[in-house]
Amino acid sequence: MRLSIPMAIAGPITAGLLLALLNLPAFAGDFEDGMQFVLAKNYAKAVESFRKAADKGNADAQFNLGVLYAKGRGVPQDYEQAAKWYRKAAEQGDVPAQSMLGFMYLKGQGVEQDYQQAMFWYFRAADKGYAVAQYNLGVMYAKGQGVAKDYEQALSWYLKAAEQGHAPAQSILGFMYLKGQGVDQDDQQAASWYLKAAEQGYADAQYAIGVLYAKGRGVEHNDQQAVSWYRKAAEQGNVDAQFNLAMMYAAGEGTEQDYKQAASWFRKAADQGYARAQFKLGVAYAKGRGITEDNYEAAAWYQKAAEQGYAPAQFNLGVMYATGKGVLQDEQQAVAWYRAAAEQGDPDAQYNLGVRYDEGRGVAKDEQQALSWYLKAAEQGYARAQYSLGVKYDNGEGVPQDYAQALSWYSKAAERGHPGAQTNLGVLYYKGSGVEQDYVEADKWFSIASAADYEDAKENRDLMEKLMTPVQIADAQRQAEEWARAHQP
Template sequence: MVFSILPPLFKRKHATSLTSRLADAQSLMAEGQDPVKGFSHLSVLAREGVPEAQFLVGQAYLNGTVVPANLVEGVRWVRRAAQKHWPDACFILATLYLYGLPPEAESEAEKTAASVFDAEPKGFVKPEANFEKSAYWAKIAATQGHADAQAMYGYVLCNGPEHIRNLEEGMVWYHKAVAAECVQGYLGLGLVILNTAQTDDEYKQAARYLKKAAESGLGTALYLMGVLAERGLGRPVDMAEAIQYYAVAADKNVSSAQAKYGVALMVGQNVAKDTTRGETFLRRAALSGDAEAAATLGDLYGRGGEFPPNYAEAIAWYRFASEHGHAAASYTLGTLYEEGIAVPQDPQEAERWFNKALEQGHEGAPAGLGNLLLEGKISAQAGARVMKRYKEKAEQGDLLSAFNFGVCLAEGVGVQKDEAEALKWLHKAAQGVVNAQYWYGTLLLTGKGAPPNLQEGRAWIEKAANAGMAQAELAYADLLLNGEGGEKNHIKALEFYRKAADAGLVWAMFSVGAMYGGGHEVPQDRLAAQKWFYAAAQKGNAAAQLMLGRYFAQGLAGEHNREQAKFWYQKAAAQNIPDAIQELAELTKQEDNLEPSLL
């Protein structure tokens, strides 16, 4: 009888001893009395197979507490505790697998390795997440009532690869986590509902869960509450409240919130304007990998305004944004190199960035490459690729691509010239693209690709002109002036010349001047004529320079000015205008025959 009760007594004493030893070790570490000694005690217990001690030793290595941080050692000890189904260890192991563990951390070998907490070595590639193993360990802890593990298991089931995804079961585990007041559970459940929400009530339901997570200070939840307030999802739009959420989330290093709050500070949107702080938040967001923030910084330094223009900084941020997948930044770089703005003009670099923008899905990239193609500044290989894309998109019904393809066919750029085929694609594009209406009308007027059709050609150009295309306005004014393809109407012609001139077309400026100068069915106004000739002449129009010379030489607008006449004659003569050369010579001869007192 005595012997039969000895083993249980011995076991209770041993258990009490282990509990006491564990508590002592934790006390030494927690209170900071002698952490090295405390860790030494924990290590002994861990080697004796005590799962809590194994977990705490692993945690010390993972966090770099008392001992140098070492991922391999940390995982090794946490795994041993997890294999004994210690809940915290299972949860941490699941988390590590979701983050991604390097191959060496999978080994149970008794060896150390460079810590992943050190600077990443050159060529370092972040390991991929292992959803299967994360799910395995999270489930063990979750079934024991570990709330954070329940939220994690719900996340894996809702967001993992297709073969393990189970949205219905994931929602069950999220609800379990929420029942335990788990912050991550609130966030996860809110996100699942938000991702599928279509009705106002569904958005409200998502907001209720997200708000609970936000009240606990979870940065992602704070940011999402800002998004809901900004967009008015499940609630009225409230930008002031949205900015408040973004501000708090930004301080918690949520990069998307930093970008939003930075922009708000830059423009003073529902917050006191502070461009310096705004730039700081944008920079923090960009350096965290937020491509939109980086592109915004590029705009900020490229355009100037609150900050002095800094083109080197702007280019650097555009490059950064492009490398992080920002298509518009890639397109902007292509445009800068195409036009030589802030960088040397370089068609090859422009082509490279436009190609990258194209790969990233930018709608304007094909047009950018098309411009280079039309100018003959693009490689044959790239040109063929652009034409292939234009044709594919055009066949799918994209009218802009149909227009670009038609222009290239009409000009024989990138493909063999085929005006009949060009006419077909331009007619298709003309149903919705103003520039295509102008091109199509021009081909019909000139009889390219089909017999001339002056009436229909004029009708298409008129349509483009009425839509505000400056080149079409000029062309339509010419048709009205000459009565080609329809009625002659000088008053209406002047109206469209003025529109084109106001849009900056130099020949339109000259034409307005010519109509006001006389000989047309509009009231003569030579002061106005001289004004428009001057505007065109300043932009290098030789005909306008000749007319200005005549106006000043003959005093046609009331002012004789030989010096001005000679100046403008010389400008026109330099462009080999025969009349300017002759009239300048006559003016000079007249001066030579005049008495000095009359000059």
């Protein structure tokens, strides 16, 4: 019999060493005594019995003794001793021992790290059909460890293991078909292999097939199936599945909307250090969605995600410091967190940092820095920043007055529905600043902004229409209605 103590292997999995009956009567006493001690969890006695059998050449006892040393069961953990006993068993042709010795060389545990030796021992086990070793060879070819990176060779070894029902190999085959690594990209083949692994309870594959159902890749789109597979993986602790399941509950996709369930799954993922879940849990606390509103908890969770570099959390934490919600108000801290997010390209943070430089809040006033950050956000299509740039060029603040530039930025923001930009764009058309004077175009934009209940636009429209003919007014209203229809959410 073999020990059932779990041992890590190369790649993203942990495999259990299976119990197997042996037909070795010459050593049956000591070896079987050792197994009985293992079952009783008396590992110290198991070590004594296995050592007696191992010293007599029992390969399975040698292997099990290696496992106990590797795990520190019944003896102090000692990788050198583990490698020594694995080697003795491996040199007798013990296949699992050969595979484990390959792992020791791969990781440099108890022996000097040596990819060539790792491959040597993996090959010996793999050639005898040992699925774990075949899978690990695939990993080494995929990563280029001890050999040139070769996805086709990786695929070949994964396939050998997968055809024996090895779930991690089936799952990675799904990934390779999905990405087209070493094989033509094929969503249906990806889904097929992921499903084989998922049905064996392999959490990573359950998560992956859930994603495919959610996106309709390789299988027909089915949010209910996505939720079902996410749940299976999530209940095994798969953090990505926990997060996605929470998102499905929050959106009411594939299941009834349930903010309480969403918050619960966000917490499970957040407790594992998943930054996006920590951020979402913070949002749930800030809005009181599925959980009692608590700005202090919101700030604490934003902080955890922000410290991992997650830009949306950094931005929200900046807002908390700016407003004094959940934390003591601190303008310098607000700027620091806005900057952290802005430097990662977050447009909300870039805009807010621009405002801080514009107003000299938490940082020395600097119009050029304000312009720089507005521009970064504006170039990402951020309407408020585009509007602010328009105002700068319109008024000549920090830049030479330039109505053409003002018109350009107002137009961009106006098309994105910014009522202030729409109003100012109307003013430029009314005055003919940076563009040919056009009362109809001016009234069109005033009407569009008025529909958003923007007071300045309403006043401007009323004044504008006193200068226009009924035909012009009707034309402007028609164009405004056409714009509104084209820009319906």
